[in-house]
Amino acid sequence: MGNVLIPADSTVLRPLQVRDFEDCVAIDARIVGRTRRAYFERRLHAAAGAPQDHVQFAAVSDGVLAGYVLARRLHGEFGRAEPGLRIETIAVRSDRRGRGIGMRLLGALARWSETHGVRQLRTTAPWRDHAMLAFLDRAGFEIGDRVIDCRIEPDRLARAEPEEDEAGDGREANYGVPARDFAALARDRVEPCSLAIEDLPGIEAIDRAITGRDRAQYLAGLVDEAIADSGVRVSLVARREGRVAGFLMARTDFGDFGRTEPIAVIDTIGVDRGLAGAGIGAALLSQLFLNLDALGVQRVETVVAPENRDLLAFFHKAGFRTGDRLAFVKNQKGEDRT
Secondary structure: OOOOOEEEOOEEEEEOOHHHHHHHHHHHHHHHOOOOHHHHHHHHHHHHHOHHHEEEEEEEEOOEEEEEEEEEEEOOHHHOOOOEEEEEEEEEOHHHOOOOHHHHHHHHHHHHHHOOOOOEEEEEEEOOOHHHHHHHHHOOOEEOOEEEEEEOOOOOHHHOOOOOOOOOOOOOOOOOOOOOOHHHHHHHOOEEEEOOHHHHHHHHHHHHHHHOOOOHHHHHHHHHHHHHOOOOEOOEEEEEOOEEEEEEEEEEEOOHHHOOOOEEEEEEEEEOHHHOOOOHHHHHHHHHHHHHHHHOOOEEEEEEOOOOHHHHHHHHHOOOEEOOEEEEEEEOOOOOOO
16 A cells, blocks of 8 residues: 655645544544444455555544545456556545645545556546535546446346347447346346356456457456455356356445445446347346345446447446446556556
8 A cells, every 4th residue: 555655734644554444434424424334344454455456545634534545446447448546435534624635645646656557546426516526626537437327126127128139240339138038038048147266267258359458367356356255246157058158247335435325336247249139248237136136235336438339328228327426537647667
């Protein structure tokens, strides 16, 4: 998490530490109106387990924790190729606001980015949170990709009208069309289930054919996380005739960006290009809806680039619509010195 020390007036920035936990929980509770202790426990635990993927700073003023920022490295989520940092939460204690502490915390992330080859800072915020929107605007963030979401209805895809099979066109975008009798499709044509380590080569091959890039390290990390922490990572793989036909990487989100209710986030989805139009993408989504419903998660979200119209159309058919959150991005400059 680095060892940056940035003095500014009476405020000093340093890496977030375990001893800051209670103060983080207290500051957050005053902002959101409820205690989210479990969320911060998970974030600090994740940072301890994978420090290379987490960047967390604390602002200390007059010996008191005045603010903090938690960010996580992006390795390929939402189909992106460029390195990035995803700001999960940033907060400043109410009696320390107006001193530029939030900007200093962002500055710490920017300096870290410059020395680690990270090109972008990304985050999301509710469009009704005018104070946060104004803060991000002052910090130089711009509107980024589209955030879309969907209320969990396990039988949504089963009710959809069938469409013509477009298999064989080799297009990345055709992840599968909804089928009238999804239950029969799931049983007889594909087998959506939890990931296993032996699925990794098949997942890598599908992803490489779709993206044209080798993202083996990123995908291996997702598979490892799915196996190690099934309570957070709810990823799926679809098998057909014994081999991997598609995959969906998703996770439950219990508090990022100030949320107070659990939500699931889809990071990436891929289907064997030779099986386009076979309903595999729809089968994966439908199984995800079933699993999330059993976990009590009521909404699922993803981020799609506006120019990716085919993928947007796929999610639109599944019931996704523009949500109440906006995605923001700030481009960084710097050389990779790692």
